[in-house]
Amino acid sequence: MIALYNNKRWKLSSYVIALVLILPMLVMLVGSVSASTKLFSHLWQTVLPSYLANTLLLAFWVVLLALFFGVLSASIITQTNIVFKQYLRWLLLLPLSMPAYLVAYLYTDLFDYAGPVQRILRSWFDWQTPNDYWFFDIRTLPGAALMLALVLFPYVYMLTRGALEHQDQNLFRASRLLGLTAKQSFFSVALPLARPAIAVSASLVLMETLADFATVQYFSVNTLTTAIYDTWLGYGDLAAANTLASILVLIILFVVLAEQRSRSGVTHQSARPSLKRELIQLSVGQQLLASLFCWSLVVSGFLLPIVLLIIMAVQYSDITQLSALILTGMNSLKISFFAATTAVFIALLLGLYQRLHTDKYRKIPLQVSGFGYAVPGTVLAMAMLSTLGPLDHWLNRAGELLGFSAPGLILSGSLFAIVFALVVRFSAIANGTITSGITQIPQSLDYAPASLGVNLLGSITKVHLPILTPTILMAWLLVFVEAMKELPAVLLLRPFNFETLSSQIYQLISNEMLEQGALGAILIVLFGLLPIVLLNKNKERV
Amino acid sequence: MSALLSIEQLSITLKERNIISMLNLSLNEGDILGLVGASGCGKTTLLNVIAGFIKPNGGRVFIDDHLISDGEHCLSAEQRQVGMIFQDYALFPHLTVKENIAFGLSKLSKAEQLEQVDRLLSLLKLSDYRDSYIQQLSGGQQQRVAIARALAPEPKLLLLDEPFSNIDARLRNELMLEIRQLLKRFNTTAIFVTHNKDEVFTFADKMAVMVQGRLLQIGAPSIICQQPNSYQVADFLQLGSWLPCQVKHKSAQSLLGKVTLVTHDLKQEDLLYLLVKPSHLRLKVSIDENSYPNAEVEYISVTEQGYHYYVSSINDPTKSELLSFYKLSVYSDIELSLKQKVTLSIRPHEYLFFSRPD
Known part of the structure; x- marks a missing residue:
């Protein structure tokens, strides 16, 4: 690949942007290293082992359950003649739009002692007290794991x-000709070949689990994310919170590296996937079991929660809720708009830099800028506070020295911090989408404008940007939706009296009053559905 | 006539590999040069250097007596007035035919742009498609749009990178003749890259053969084919088969007999290779006192010119193994079978001997 342009300002701005995006993480890590060892040993002697154990145990159970749900359902859909396959194919994706904390609240509401299920059971069997029967307790670590697995599978x-x-379907044909049945071929050929994809998905689930804050907080399961939150907001100890956040970053880094190592050089994509696949024919009993399994996932992961939310919305919504919803909705829209626009602008600048610049290391700014995706919102918020807080103090002191009035917390206490955090966290989504769009453009189109006397700016504005328009819109939308849903970073960084849809719903959940925010919750789910529909549509087209 | 393009001592190294070394080339105004060579020999790299997409490591490039590249300073691609037609045409999918052609005309007024676009649309028989998008056109029509777009800014030099490789054979010849006429009409100097020598005969005035980053021969295509200057040139152009010969006493001895050398500057005992075209060989089947079998049939196919055979020398322990020949191409009306023994002899002709590179 030959790059075309050698623009120094472009080079400088690309590296500066990448540095700015990663700077808060570096500041936080350096801060935690320089924190006193006394503090760390105190943490280690008191709460850290149990937080770590809970975090790892939760991650283990979520990954195990998500693998069971996900691999089995994918196998049933692709390898068997299950009925209603055409609907289940996309219905099984819908739970992804449901925030885990919403599902957790709704199921707690449903299955708790005071909930309708236990009430009905008590009235049927004439049980008087909890001692008369056993019923599973959902507000536990396994309960949290199940809730997370239901939306992450x-x-x-x-x-x-x-x-x-x-x-490659010819592999299965070869396997069949060598004497294996369709079922045997699946277990000895298809499943081993899918291992890299399964490993990637497991690492995604693992990272999402490590990043989860609201579900575990609601279930009172103390993990590293809740510990960071409590240490900062409860005790105001930034150094301790930084140390905990750094430990979490190290665990995630380990996951990312392990995942990359496990699949290095392994690809099993085929040029002949379209050949007709021979499906495993299920008996009536097997059909029933397979259908029950897949439909249970769809119902428990999406249909039941959304129906419960709709019922709540119908029963409890009123005009005051609607006006609150409009206010918080506007706040969410505002920060998501700024975050999506900034992230897409950066992705374009760095993506085109990677494509068109002569710099030998032109890939680095793009790679560095996407690092934030692996970082949980809670950690990112700590990184922002560690970086922007001192900057604010410095600005205030500088202002006072120059005889101006202190500007206050203009960086760490304003929307700037939230938008910055959202951009860092979701730049990878914008980068990935834009880069994949850029790679679709034939390289000859980079050269053609120059051969017609058109310069770099003309080439970008007249050729690349118009061709990339659908990709830009897609990237913008994906970041926008993720920013709408983001909770922990917003909770920790929002200015006083500033609520977004997600933070408001979380507050209502914490106060056991979700009914008041059911409409907003539905709105978040609907926004969450958008990328799923779009991505699925794209995949089907491919 | 002064040279429009002049390249002196050009060298290019990419990823620590010498792609082009010490290349010289000169091209007069209005000339169309067909640049041929095997894949990876550096043809497209040379075009990219001339266009300004690759910075050379050394050497100088002049266009119209203006220095555009000297290894340190490089005029940017958009300032060179060099047009290019890409292998995949590189047409802008978001623009119409008319907008594609007008793309490089932003320096002209709207009226001048329109006039130039209309002229090219009509010359290239594209007037009916002026508002169509590229995806709505056939391969041949897309090719026409690409040439119209490249010619619109009236470049001093036009580069064509295998522009006919995506067109089916029947249309290809027609289109090549049409585009050649157009280039001649505009008196456009052009370099045309291909690995098909037949395309050069149809399209170009001159042919240049490139092997491993060096230009081995430049000249009229018919002259090069009659008088290749090296083993590599003749071999790449597949001008015939190779018969090993040993020089002895002003003659060259081969397994097909002795031929007298005209030139006497060859070293004694040198192993040389005689270029033999099918028409240079005589094939006999009947064996008599004067002829004995010296070859056997290795491969048979049927062509319009009769049977086509590849014959190789018979393994004979009394003869030098150095002189064994392999797969000489010969045509005949006689029907032979595989491994059948035959007698081959060389018809007198102007002999071309080459030594084979290591």
Whole structure:
């Protein structure tokens, strides 16, 4: 690949932007290293082992359950003749739009002692007290794991389904000709070949679990994310919170590296996936079991929660809720708009830099800028506070020295911090989408404008940007939706009296009053559905 | 006539590999040069250097006596007035035919742009498609749009990178003749890259053969084919088969007999290779006192010119193994079978001997 342009200002701005995006993380890590070892040993002697154990145990159970749900459902959909396959194919993706904390609240409401299920059971069997019967307690670590797995398994489903569908069908034909049945071929050929995709999806689930804050907080399961939140907001100890956040970053870094190592050089995509696949024919009993399994996932992960939310909305919504919803909705729209626009602008600048600049290391700014995606919102918020807080103090002191009035917390206490955090966290989404759009453009189109006497700016504005318009819109929308849903970073960084849809719903959940925010919750789910519909549509087209 | 393009001592190294070394080339105004060579020999790299997409490591490039590249300073691609037609045409999918052609005309007024676009649309028989998008056109029509777009800014030099490789054979010849006429009409100097020598005969005035980053021969295509200057040139152009010969006493001895050398500057005992075209060989089947079998049939195919055979020398322990020949191409009306023994002899002709590079 030959790059075309050698613009120094472009080079400088690309590296500066990448540095700015990663700077808060560096400041936080340096801060935690320089924190006193006394503090760390205190943490280690008191709460850290149990937080760590809970975090790892939760991650283990969520990954295990998500793999079970995701791999089995993907296998059933791609390899068998299950009925209503055409609907289940996309219905199984829908739980991804449901925030885990919403599902957690709704199921707690449903299955708790005071909930309708236990009430009905008590009235049927004439039980008087909790001692008269046993019923599972959902507000536990396994309960939290189940809630998270119910909404995260679609990652595993989506990637495994894709891997299974793109395998070379001639491999199975060869396997059948060598004497294996369709079922045996699946276990000895298809599933081992899908291993890299399954590993990637498992690492995604793992990262999402490590990043989760609201579900575990609601279930009172103390993990590293809740510890960071409590240490900062409860005790105001930034150094301790930084140390905990750094430990979490190290665990995530380990996951990312392990995942990359496990699949290095392994690809099993085929040029002949479209050959007709021979499906495993299920008996009536098997059909029933398979359908029950898949539909249970759809119902428990999406349909039941959304129906419960709709019922709540119908029963409890009133005009005051609507006006509150409009206010918080506007706040969400505002920060998501700024975050999406900034992230897409940066992705374009760095993506085109990677494509068109002569710099030998032109890939670095783009790679560095996407690092934030692996970082949980809670950690990112700590990084922002560690960086922007001292900057604010410095600005205030500088202002006072120059005889101006102190400007206050203009960086750490304003929307700037939230938008900055959202841009860092979701730049990778914009980068990935824009880069994939850029790679679709034939390289000869980079050269053609120059051969017609058109310069770099003309080439970008007249050729690249118009061709990339659908990709830009897609990237913008994906970041916008993720920013709308983001909770922990917003909770920790929002200015006083500033609520977004997600933070308001979280407050209502914490106060056991979700009914008051059911409409907003539905709105978040609907926004969450948008990228799923779009991505699924794109995949089907491919 | 002064040279429009002049390249002196050009060298290019990419990823620590010498792609082009010490290349010289000169091209007069209005000339169309067909640049041929095997894949990876550096043809497209040379075009990219001339266009300004690759910075050379050394050497100088002049266009119209203006220095555009000297290894340190490089005029940017958009300032060179060099047009290019890409292998995949590189047409802008978001623009119409008319907008594609007008793309490089932003320096002209709207009226002048319109006039130039209309002229090219009519010359290239594209007037009916002026508002169509590229995806709505056939391969041949897209090719026409690409040439119209490249010619619109009236470049001093036009580069064509395998522009006919995506067109089916029947249309290809027609289109090549049409575009050649157009280039001649505009008196446009052009370099045309291909690995098909037949395309050069149809399209170009001159042919240049490139092997491993060096230009081995430049000249009229018919002259090069009659008088290749090296083993590599003749071999790449597939001008015939190779018969090993040993020089002895002003003659060259081969397994097909002795031929007298005209030139006497060859070293004794040198192993040389005689270029033999099918028409240079005589094939006999009947064996008599004067002829003995010296070859056997290795491969048979049927062509319009009769049977086509590849014959190789018979393994004979009394003869030098150095002189064994392999797969000489010969045509005949006689029907032979595989491994059948035959007698081959060389018809007198102007002999071309080459030594084979290591």
